[in-house]
Amino acid sequence: MYTFSSKLKSVAFALMIIGFIGVTYGFLTSNKSFTEVETMLAAESHHGEGHGEDTTHHVANAEDSHASDTVVAHDDKVGHEADGSHSHTEVDEHTKHVNHVMHAMHKRPWAALYVAAFFFFMIALGVLAFYAVQYAAQAGWSPLLLRVMEGITAYMLPGAIIVLLIAILSGLIGHYGLFVWMDPDVVAHDKLIQGKAGWLNITWFGVRGFLYITGWYLYRHFSRKFSIAQDEADDNKNFVKTFRISAAFLVFFLYTESMMSWDWIMSVDPHWFSTLFGWYVLAGMMVCGITVIAMITIYLKSMGLLPKVNDSHIHDLAKFMFGFSIFWTYLWFSQFMLIWYSNIPEEVTYFVTRFQDYQLPFLGMVAMNFIFPLLVLMNSDYKRIPWFVIMAGIVILCGHYIDIFNMIMPATVGDQWSIGIPEISSIFLFAGLFIFIVFTALTKQPLEPKRNPFIKESEHFHY
Amino acid sequence: MEASKVIHAIYTDDDVLMNAVKKVKTARHHIDEIYTPFPVHGLDKAMGLAPTRIAIASFMYGCVGLTVAVVMMNFIMIEDWPQNIGGKPSFSYIENMPAFVPIMFELTVFFAAHLMVITFYLRSRMWPFKKAENPDPRTTDDHFLMEIAVHGNENELTNLLKETGAVEINLIDKTH
Numbered sequence: 001m002y003t004f005s006s007k008l009k010s011v012a013f014a015l016m017i018i019g020f021i022g023v024t025y026g027f028l029t030s031n032k033s034f035t036e037v038e039t040m041l042a043a044e045s046h047h048g049e050g051h052g053e054d055t056t057h058h059v060a061n062a063e064d065s066h067a068s069d070t071v072v073a074h075d076d077k078v079g080h081e082a083d084g085s086h087s088h089t090e091v092d093e094h095t096k097h098v099n100h101v102m103h104a105m106h107k108r109p110w111a112a113l114y115v116a117a118f119f120f121f122m123i124a125l126g127v128l129a130f131y132a133v134q135y136a137a138q139a140g141w142s143p144l145l146l147r148v149m150e151g152i153t154a155y156m157l158p159g160a161i162i163v164l165l166i167a168i169l170s171g172l173i174g175h176y177g178l179f180v181w182m183d184p185d186v187v188a189h190d191k192l193i194q195g196k197a198g199w200l201n202i203t204w205f206g207v208r209g210f211l212y213i214t215g216w217y218l219y220r221h222f223s224r225k226f227s228i229a230q231d232e233a234d235d236n237k238n239f240v241k242t243f244r245i246s247a248a249f250l251v252f253f254l255y256t257e258s259m260m261s262w263d264w265i266m267s268v269d270p271h272w273f274s275t276l277f278g279w280y281v282l283a284g285m286m287v288c289g290i291t292v293i294a295m296i297t298i299y300l301k302s303m304g305l306l307p308k309v310n311d312s313h314i315h316d317l318a319k320f321m322f323g324f325s326i327f328w329t330y331l332w333f334s335q336f337m338l339i340w341y342s343n344i345p346e347e348v349t350y351f352v353t354r355f356q357d358y359q360l361p362f363l364g365m366v367a368m369n370f371i372f373p374l375l376v377l378m379n380s381d382y383k384r385i386p387w388f389v390i391m392a393g394i395v396i397l398c399g400h401y402i403d404i405f406n407m408i409m410p411a412t413v414g415d416q417w418s419i420g421i422p423e424i425s426s427i428f429l430f431a432g433l434f435i436f437i438v439f440t441a442l443t444k445q446p447l448e449p450k451r452n453p454f455i456k457e458s459e460h461f462h463y
Numbered sequence: 464m465e466a467s468k469v470i471h472a473i474y475t476d477d478d479v480l481m482n483a484v485k486k487v488k489t490a491r492h493h494i495d496e497i498y499t500p501f502p503v504h505g506l507d508k509a510m511g512l513a514p515t516r517i518a519i520a521s522f523m524y525g526c527v528g529l530t531v532a533v534v535m536m537n538f539i540m541i542e543d544w545p546q547n548i549g550g551k552p553s554f555s556y557i558e559n560m561p562a563f564v565p566i567m568f569e570l571t572v573f574f575a576a577h578l579m580v581i582t583f584y585l586r587s588r589m590w591p592f593k594k595a596e597n598p599d600p601r602t603t604d605d606h607f608l609m610e611i612a613v614h615g616n617e618n619e620l621t622n623l624l625k626e627t628g629a630v631e632i633n634l635i636d637k638t639h
Contacts, residue, residue, distance in 0.1 A: 341561070379518075462505070
């Protein structure tokens with residue numbers, strides 16, 4: 001049995017406290033008024049040098065780039081015709097720019113919190129899918145790792161609820177900080193969003209989220225229950241039951257995961273859509289999930305708690321990290337190339353924003369998520385060296401955090417992005433919560449599922 | 464350094480063969496060659512063969528393929544006959560690069576795969592019209608054959624191999 005070391009526990013609490021303070025600070029300081037932003041911008045442009053260049057760049061791009069911008073611009077045009085009394089009608093360039101920066105600043109702590117919450121939730125959901133695959137495929141190599149996976153999936157339920165709550169609260173109390181389609185003012189002047197209103201409305205959004213989470217949680221609950229019952233059983237009945245519900249869960253998961261990624265991520269850009277977006281998000285969540293399985297396994301093994309896990313298990317996990325990194329790149333590039341090639345305005349704006357305002361994170365992430373794992377994890381001997389897998393894993397996790405960052409930020413804070421106190425403290429907050437929940441769940445049951453029908457094969461697993 | 468006399472021990476099961484290899488190795492005999500109808504996992508390590516370097520060769524072939532693709536597409540599409548690619552007539556390789564990525568990928572895989580297979584054949588001394596070195600056609604069906612050189616220790620070897628579960632032990636004179 002694993003006991004949660006007090007050292008790790010204090011690390012988790014420290015992360016949560018520091019994160020919470022940072023997030024609170026982020027929310028308190030973001031609430032700048034129009035005049036405050038105006039003076040701040042004026043001070044910045046007097047600064048000369050880089051900052052001045054930045055602001056002129058903002059003015060030039062105020063008209064195009066990201067979705068909420070186009071929505072605002074659209075808003076104005078329609079306002080002229082339909083609604084004469086609309087307050088936005090007489091905005092000049094300057095007011096518009098200051099307004100734009102002010103809205104971005106208001107949205108930033110919401111977006112930062114959401115990106116980090118989604119990132120840690122996605123790790124747990126990816127592991128849950130990977131866990132179901134192990135049972136559905138009746139994999140013989142992995143049973144020794146099943147309890148580690150069960151520990152990680154304990155975060156799935158709280159993580160998913162947090163993500164959904166942030167999303168809904170951003171619409172109820174957060175000035176529509178994440179999803180512009182939640183703003184009735186925007187929808188009233190936007191024909192495209194009106195057409196999607198049957199799907200994109202807060203009630204139905206909440207109901208769908210609830211259905212996804214219930215389905216995932218039911219699988220996690222029963223598979224965990226059967227897995228524990230199997231330890232004391234005389235036959236394989238519990239295993240067979242898990243096998244059946246795993247197959248059913250995978251079907252349910254592939255549909256709901258896709259819809260979840262439309263709802264929770266893609267709809268931040270309500271004008272834009274990509275048909276392979278669900279797959280793309282899935283690839284990212286699988287890489288992160290498997291990376292975290294490998295890291296926690298190595299950590300527990302270094303404490304002598306998983307004596308039967310050998311370096312072939314680590315090797316296989318590293319192979320999956322390598323393979324899913326390539327799979328992620330394949331989907332990232334497929335999505336990019338088709339849109340780049342066809343160059344249709346409503347589609348290509350998505351990548352124009354990313355190339356103009358997010359060049360470093362957007363291209364840097366490809367280096368971190370593709371070139372780095374490709375070169376580092378290609379050699380089969382390196383996949384067996386624990387510290388090598390850990391180092392590669394850290395880079396992959398950072399890279400995929402930036403991936404989620406690139407999905408959410410351009411549509412919310414736009415060109416006002418930065419990785420500062422709100423972003424980093426959000427990561428701390430959820431990292432602390434993740435560590436606390438996962439390692440508490442690991443203490444609950446023995447780390448070896450002793451009567452799994454494939455446990456012998458797993459013990460002797462040798463690549 | 465080839466011995467004039469060899470022993471051919473024949474097995475009918477790969478697990479028995481694996482155990483036999485380990486016993487023969489611990490008795491410090493040199494195994495010349497093993498013929499199997501299918502690849503037996505872990506046999507190379509049990510025999511103490513040097514690890515394969517084909518992965519390194521494959522990586523280098525892949526790099527060659529990638530280079531060929533880049534040079535070829537640059538010549539064809541940018542230098543020799545510049546083309547308007549999807550309304551992007553920039554005539555610059557780097558700006559049209561996304562369109563060439565599938566070709567770069569395919570040629571990398573093509574070169575790595577084909578040259579690796581050819582290298583493997585040549586390294587195993589196999590080429591078209593080569594006469595098979597296989598000493599017993601049954602090893603292409605369901606038998607496993609272990610070849611051990613004899614240096615005047617015929618009886619000792621025969622006894623050891625019998626113990627390991629060989630179904631048939633033949634002494635072969637290689638001097639024709």
